[in-house]
Amino acid sequence: MSTYDRSMALTGQPPKEISRNQKIATLIGLSGLAIILLAAFNVSFPNKALWLSISLAAITTGTIWFSWEAYSKKLPGIKNDGVWFKSISSQGFWGWIAGIALTTFYIVLYFYPEYLGLVKDGENKGVIALFDPLSRMLSGNPASQWFVYGTLYTVAILAFGIKFMWKYRHNRYERIRTMSVMFFQTAFAFIIPELMARLNGDKILNGGSLPYYDLKNVWPLNYYNFEGYRIKSFLSSGDIGFALLIFGILSIFVITPILTYKYGKRWYCSWVCGCGGLAETAGDSFRQLSDKTVKAWNIERWVVHSVVVFVTLMTTAVIYSYLGTDTSKYWLTKNTFLIGVAILLTVVFTLVMLFKREQLQKDAQYGAIGYFVIIMALIGMHFFSGDGNVFLFKSETLRKSYSFLIGSIFSGVIGTGFYPILGNRVWCRFGCPMAAILGFQQRLFSKFRITTNGGQCISCGNCSTYCEMGIDVRAYAQKGENIVRSSCVGCGICSAVCPRGVLKLENGPLQGRIDSNQVLMGNDVDLMTLVNKK
């Protein structure tokens, strides 16, 4: 064997430069964006409805045509050729440009909507004015920056969803899942809330009004769902509002655990959720960028669980702040509520520690104990501190800092803006409290797991590389171990990219789900029993 060695510098060109048609498609797509950009610089378009339609149609057509050119001429199968040679998908120059552009957009969107043309108590200008006709058509109200964002978000999921379905057209699981995500975004996140807004003040709401409510968003993802103004809105609109409030509570305590028990957290994270939907469609080109090191895993566990504690504290504080003390006025008082929370947390904590302790890693156990102590201590403080100053801070301060740090910076600016740098599920992986809670349920009592196919694994690493959640799937597969990880969102790509058919997402019996043999098939029985004994 020669000892001749070179660095792995890849001198090759990208496998395929984009074709002429793709260049035209890019031009069309960018021209759609250009209209929006012109509007941002206060070019006032005469017929806004027409120009908006042209713009959105151009963006959609451009994206879809580009993808059609990319995939239609290839046979169905895995299409990752050259992913690591392309600047956009390998943290190269265009990746950074895209990251910076997205991040800038998010900063303007969240913190400087006036630059987009938002005018309080007056006619909108700029981009937002461009979207007014569509908003009026749906809800009857003028657009806001969130309506602009919602529209673009939905267009992105639809156009890139079609791209995704072409890319994985050999894989029915991926196609059906993507259709589901596209449906929930368009209907539940975009159209239904707008139509609900149209009902406000209507007689079926008894003259009351409903808050903007994306029905598929469950607490703690919609951490604001139990704030005073929303509760008032719900209660102001009679039976329908009350039913929605009850639905919001049932989603947390009943619907979610049952679905997660049966199907794992994927029913939400990769079939329903909008953040997941954008990550899977528009973010698909960046899934290989997630960090798989053990270091990243450790950071992930601490950060995501801290967010859960934070959101629980914050919500408790917010609800606490608007409850009264007088039992004769309303049964739920500050005291009853806090005691209720304390009991609930104690029950969950005790049950987990009694029955599922061995399934948690040691650090997760310490973490759980730590968090539990903190929450209990803070609740205890209530009884010693004066009113209004719950948990040492004012609840409004807590809410504002959560909304700023997690709701804006993490879920938007970093979560989506950093797709091209840190991968497409940064938010889901490190920040989303909902994913963490569902993951906790998945780890403890779900029928879901990824099974491995005997000894077929060749440790090639495709599964790990293309895991958007940064799970080192190969580490489990090459040991023949079932994969039961709380962070797994069940996107199914590890199974899709495996060249040996080793991985399968399965809902099966709980028995033996976690304690799988760390032994691969193929060895004779003696060796297997031997290793099993260890």
Next chain:
Amino acid sequence: MENIVIIGNGIAGVSAARHIRKLSDKRIIIISAETDYFFSRTALMYVYMGHMKFEHIQPYENWFWEKNRIELVRGYVTHVQPQEKQLLIDGSRAIQYDKLIIATGSKPNKFGWPGQDLHGVQGLYSKQDLDLLEVNAPNKETCKRAVIVGGGLIGIELAEMLRSRDIPVTFLVRENSFWNGVLPKGESQLINEHIKEHHIDLRLATNLKEIVADENGKVKSVIIAETGEEIPCDMVGLTAGVTPNIDFLKDSGIELGRGVKVNRFLETNIVDVYAIGDCAEQHEAIGNRRPIEAVWYTGRMMGETVAQTICGNRIEYKPGHWFNSAKFLDIEYQTYGWVFSERNKKEHEEHFHWRHAAEKLCVTMAFDKDSHQFLGINTFGIRMRHEVFDRWLTEKRKIDYVIEHLQDANFDPEFYKNYEHEIVSKFNADFGKSIKPKRKSIKRIFNLKPQHH
């Protein structure tokens, strides 16, 4: 403390090291001339294709080795001197061992073709081969056409790699149908078609006569034996199988055949010297297996076995039922048990073959003509569950039982179309049976209650 030295950091050597560490506190040294760290050889193709970077095909992070106290030495072992229990690296540095494990793998075959050592001619096995491919065939401008000689698994992978960069490929296959020494003809035919779908210029029943050099000693063209046709090309891939990489052992006193001769305990003729993986050769073949098996998982299993022996629990290498898998461009292939090609089929072996009318999917099952015992299955484009077939083979199930319970063995992702009903009706039609497929049963699949028969 005992000093265990392992030559070769492939899957066999590394599995041995990992298991020795699990079982003991011995000093472990792995020597490799190829790379600093273990990587998955079978994944080299994905680096060239841009699916992964080289670091992604390394299964362990770089700190893993130090943490597990596995010492890594980069160097080429030139001599092994069993009398002194030492070996020489690069002809000079000596390393002592108490126990030596040889796990040096394979090298590509060369059959003495004229021009086989020219620039631009290469095999595909090592990391260095991949680096060389980046020189020989970085893109379609530098490499206007590549010719691949030899129709096996590495050949088709190399073709897929080059096609991923749009390089035109001519594929010379000696047999009259691709891999038909291993695959039954229906399957071989399916792969022929699939190769052509990928715009690969497949030449069956074609032999290489010679490789022609240009004035710089670089490959210019190849000449075909049968027709005398000259095909201009910038790169020639030699993929006609591999042989054990054992030249450095020639005067060591260790008994060699094609590979390092070992007994069932993976011991060589010299005490405290073992050989595992691609380079080990059994004195007698185990079952239907070949004496030398250059397969990823057998390397792994031999590593696990030798680790037991070295840590005081001397056990035989006893591979279970044969299985394997591969991917032909877009078609996944799995095999469990034995399905022989027409060329190697035994008298009593009967085949049942099903192929989908439009899609590239097919299944072949082998069974005993007289006893109807199920012998094995080849499956293309349908994933099957290893555990279930392993169990059925152990239980010596009849073919009818396997056909009836086929749904239990399906391992395709959810929502995939199932073809079991079609397969069963084809079987019924072929053999005049009236088997009704049993519905999939979670209990049976996960073997929740022990089955008796």
